[in-house]
Amino acid sequence: xxxxxxxxxxxxxxxxxxxxxxxxxxxxxxxxxxxxxxxxxxxxxxxxxxxxxxxxxxxxxxxxxxxxxxxxxxxxxxxxxxxxxxxxxxxxxxxxxxxxxxxxxxxxxxxxxxxxxxxxxxxxxxxxxxxxxxxxxxxxxxxxxxxxxxxxxxxxxxxxxxxxxxxxxxxxxxxxxxxxxxxxxxxxxxxxxxxxxxxxxxxxxxxxxxxxxxxxxxxxxxxxxxxxxxxxxxxxxxxxxxxxxxxxxxxxxxxxxxxxxxxxxxxxxxxxxxxxxxxxxxxxxxxxxxxxxxxxxxxxx
Numbered sequence: 001x002x003x004x005x006x007x008x009x010x011x012x013x014x015x016x017x018x019x020x021x022x023x024x025x026x027x028x029x030x031x032x033x034x035x036x037x038x039x040x041x042x043x044x045x046x047x048x049x050x051x052x053x054x055x056x057x058x059x060x061x062x063x064x065x066x067x068x069x070x071x072x073x074x075x076x077x078x079x080x081x082x083x084x085x086x087x088x089x090x091x092x093x094x095x096x097x098x099x100x101x102x103x104x105x106x107x108x109x110x111x112x113x114x115x116x117x118x119x120x121x122x123x124x125x126x127x128x129x130x131x132x133x134x135x136x137x138x139x140x141x142x143x144x145x146x147x148x149x150x151x152x153x154x155x156x157x158x159x160x161x162x163x164x165x166x167x168x169x170x171x172x173x174x175x176x177x178x179x180x181x182x183x184x185x186x187x188x189x190x191x192x193x194x195x196x197x198x199x200x201x202x203x204x205x206x207x208x209x210x211x212x213x214x215x216x217x218x219x220x221x222x223x224x225x226x227x228x229x230x231x232x233x234x235x236x237x238x239x240x241x242x243x244x245x246x247x248x249x250x251x252x253x254x255x256x257x258x259x260x261x262x263x264x265x266x267x268x269x270x271x272x273x274x275x276x277x278x279x280x281x282x283x284x285x286x287x288x289x290x291x292x293x294x295x296x297x298x299x300x301x
Contacts, residue, residue, distance in 0.1 A: 003057040007096050012048060013042055016094035021103065022026040024048070028142055034283030035113055035208060037275075039222065048088060048105045063100045065225060066090045072103075073223050079141045081134055082211075083107050084221045094245025102180055107219040109211030116207055116241065123215050125246040131217035132241070133253035136234045140200045152225060153203025154231025159266045161189055162272060171277040176294055181273065184301050186191075188266025194230045194257040199236050202226030206288060207241055208270070215241070232256060236265025239300070240272065247296065269297055 010029055018025035027045035034041050042050040053062075070087025077084040115123060120251060150156040155199040169181050211219030219246040236255060238261075260263055275290035 002055050006054070006056060006097065008040060008042075008052055009152040010042065011023050012094060012096035013052070015257065016069065016091060016097070017044060017103075018211065019094070020091050021089060024103075034111075035283060036078060037279070037283060037286060040073070042241050043106065044103065048087070048103055050091070050101060050103050052097060052101040054097060056093075056097060058099050065092060066102050067098060068225055069223060072226050073104075073285055074230075075142055076220065076223055078222060079158075079241045080138045081131075083215055084223060086220045091135070091236070106223075107211055107221060109213040109218045111221075112207035112210040112212055112241065113285055113289055115212060116292070116294065118200065118287065125213065125242060126249060127215070128212075128217060129242060129246050129250040130253055132205075132237055133250055135220070136202055136205060136254065137218060139202055142200050142226075144200060144226070146227075149198045150202075150226065153201070153227035153229070153233075154236075155201050155203060155231075156227045156229040158193060158230065159232075159263050159270075162270075163181075165270055166241070168273040168277055172273060175276060175280075177298065180298050180301065181269075182205055183266060184269055184297050185273075187301070188262050188269060191262035191266070194232065194260070194274065201227050201231055203229075203233070203241075205234055205236050207237075208285075230260075230263060230267075232263035233258040233267045235261060236268040236271065238264060239268040239296040240289065243296060244300070265297055265300070268293055272297070 012033060014029040017029060020181060024044060030043050032041040032043050032049065038054060039051045040054055044053050067090060073084050073086050077086065085104045085107050088105065092099040092102065093099055165185060170176055209220065209222045210217060211221060235256065238251050242250055272290040272293035275286050276294060279286040
């Protein structure tokens with residue numbers, strides 16, 4: 001999918017785990033099927049998962065970032081109504097992989113991206129709309145120093161036009177109505193900006209980061225770093241998860257105004273339009289989810 005992406009031999013990873021995490025030396029290691037575009041996950045025994053960036057990252061800042069993500073995961077677990085995967089340790093480079101990696105607790109459940117494409121009828125979408133709104137709103141309970149926008153994640157900076165989005169629309173012209181897509185984007189850009197201080201937000205509320213068990217929201221994975229910014233970014237599931245009327249029910253449960261709803265369309269559009277052409281031939285799951293999201297956005301327009 002990406003330039004510089006590597007395939008990690010399972011045997012090499014197992015040796016690295018045994019060397020760097022001796023308590024796990026006897027645990028089996030196996031590849032986990034995933035549509036992720038950043039991380040390759042490997043199941044370690046029954047209770048853990050090793051997470052390796054598809055493109056190895058060698059700088060020290062990434063090592064520090066993993067520890068920051070671990071601290072944030074612990075903080076999230078204290079306020080959200082679902083389980084949150086927790087950092088166990090950070091690994092060093094090894095033969096066959098020249099970057100930092102990490103080990104986290106394994107959460108049972110099935111990721112929402114697979115459910116949406118394979119078995120959406122097994123989920124009560126009305127309940128999911130309420131559950132997801134409660135989860136995203138609970139993140140705002142975490143304290144922060146009010147220092148301003150975090151400038152990371154989706155929503156950590158104001159929604160703005162970009163060459164990437166405009167080029168992506170052009171590159172996707174064989175898949176969507178280019179003029180209608182441009183209209184959705186420009187309407188979002190024209191919406192009033194967030195009025196007030198930035199707030200704690202998820203930063204990447206994508207279906208692949210959410211787990212369900214027995215039809216109900218149960219877990220949060222891949223929490224990344226803290227994000228502070230536009231709460232409208234958390235409205236993305238109204239289009240990347242739900243169809244109407246459940247998208248409307250989700251937006252109502254989030255309690256935001258029409259301006260936020262328009263910006264939320266923009267955040268959802270920005271993610272989907274880039275993924276549509278970029279993953280068309282390399283990641284069927286992400287491609288299908290991007291197309292599903294864009295179809296919802298164009299219908300709602």
